[in-house]
Every structure is written in C-alpha cells, then in structure tokens.
Amino acid sequence: MKRTLLVALTAILMTGAASCADPPPSPTTLTPTELRYRLLDAFPDFFWCDPDFFPIGSLERELQNALNQFEGIRSNAEEFDAIVKRIGLKQKLNYTSEEQLLVYRQHKLLNLAIVEFLPASHGFNFVILVGQEGQGERISGIIATDGRTSVTRREPSYNTCPICLAQGTLVGTPNGLVAVEDLAVGMEVWTLGDNNQRVAAPILEIGMTPAPAFFKLLKFTLADGRSLTVSAGHPAINGDVLGEFDDGDVLDGSVIVGIQVISYHGKTYDILPAGTTGYYWADGILLASTLKDQTPPVS
Secondary structure (H helix, E strand, O other): OOHHHHHHHHHHHHHHHHHHHHOOOOOOOHHHHHHHHHHHHHHHOOOOOOOOOOOOHHHHHHHHHHHHHHHHHHHOOHHHHHHHHOOOOOOOOOOOOHHHHHHHHHHHHHOOOEEEEEEEEOEEEEEEOOOOOOOEEEEEEEOOOOOOOEEEEEEEEOOOOOOEEEOOOOOEEEEEEHHHOOOOOOEEEEEEOOOOOOEEEEEEEEEEEEEOOOOOOEEEEEEEOEEEEEEEOOOOOOOOEEEOOOOOOOOEEEEEEEEEEEEEOOOEEEEEOOOOOOEEEEEEEEOOOOOOOOOOOOO
8 A cells, every 4th residue: 555655656746847847948039130140150151242342442432331321220120139249249329430330241241142031931031152253152042930041952153243234225236226135146236346447246245144132333424415324343445444433534435424323123234246355335335345354455
C-alpha cells in the first residue's frame, strides 16, 4: 500500500513539475529592416551602385544629401531604429552631421543593395547581386520572418552600373529616327567616319542594363532646342562623362542652358556602331559609346 502511494505521489510531483516548466520559446519575428540586414550579412560580397559616387561624385555631395534626407529617413521609425541600433548610436533629439552621414549610408545600403524585397507568406522574396563589377551572380530566395534564408535560384549576372540612354531616346538612322530600345544588331545607324562625315554603319553590339532603385538620370537642354536624357556616366565625344558638364558648357556645338536631375525606373541602353569612332546621334546629339574604348581618335 505504501509503495502504491509513493508511486502515485511521484507521478503527481512529476506532472506538476512538467506543468510548471517554461513553454518552448516562440520563433523570433524580425522587422523588415532587420531582415534586410540579415541578407546583407549573409551575402557580404553584394554588388550595388552608390548614387553619390557613381559615376562621379564627392564626399561633399554625399554629406549634403545626407543632411537633406535625414529627417525623411528618421520619419520611418522602423528603419531608423534598426539603423541606429546597428551602428551603435543612441536615440536622441539632435544628431551631428557625422552621425547623420552614418545613418544615410546605412539607408542607402538597405534600399539599394537588395534588388528585390517583396512580401510573401511568412517572409519576403528577395533578389540580390553578388560579386565584383563584371561577371557576378544573381541570387533569388526567401527570407522568413525569423531570419532563416533559403536560396531558390542562382544564375550568372553581369554586374554593372547604368551609364547609358533612357528608354525612348531616338537614334539617327538612314531610315529615320528609331527608339534605342527598338534597335537590333545589324541595323544601320548614322555614325561619324574618319573624315568627320556622317556615314551609315551597322550596329555591332547593344547594351542594356536595368536601372537600380532610386536611380537618377540627367536631362540636358541645349540653347538650340535639343535635349537629351542620359545617365551621368555616359561619355561625350571628347571622352568626358556628361555628369562633369555644367550650365554654360558646350555640348555638340551648343551651349547647355539647363541640367535637370530626374528619377528613372526601367532599363538603360547603349549601342556600338561599326567604324573607328563608335559615335552616334541620340536625340540629335552626337555621343560616344560606353561599349568602346573611350580614347578620342587622333585627328
């Protein structure tokens, strides 16, 4: 009888101990910005284009953009909290210029280094580019709300920052003006020959680059009425990139009277005509090609 009571008492005590044990911890749910940081940590060799330095830029311009955009970044409390925690800053009313710059740099990485970040069931679908400029890799996958990452696809990617023409730019051809996105290898366009005369030449190569998020183009307006929307890194025929031109400079024989920075979503394009120069007319303005060595020919 005593043995039976002892067994029963032991069972009761074990049941009570089990009921008092801590429940298993629930999975941690991370914020979207924390998940973005997990991706950047998982793929540290990510490829991206810094709009403050590509193709040209300066620390002064980056700092000015940081100061101009800081309050907007701060208004997104979820992202801002994750950033200041990441870089070890305290929440406070006023931040120094240097601290605002640190926050801005993190904001750029979070929003530009990940190509796609779209809500999905229990997480986000993502796309990120890895590797150096040139041959790299495009990685697609899913990151769960607890930070677990699953790669669903890996494929080769040519990593580059856009330095080309906007969609809809009209290129001069013997058959009239043709939108750059409608051109094909083998079609003839006007180019500049060795004798500085306009000649027809077939297209040898076409480049197309998707523009990253928040990409900007420059719209140039010339005194003679011509205008062109193009990336800052596209070369003029003297070898200088267009982002180095200012109001009052001369572009293709006419004075620049306006330069406007505009947001752009889509793809950028470039072509390479046959011949020694590689030049062609885009919206009536003679340009060099990013697909050719930009050393100006000897006249």
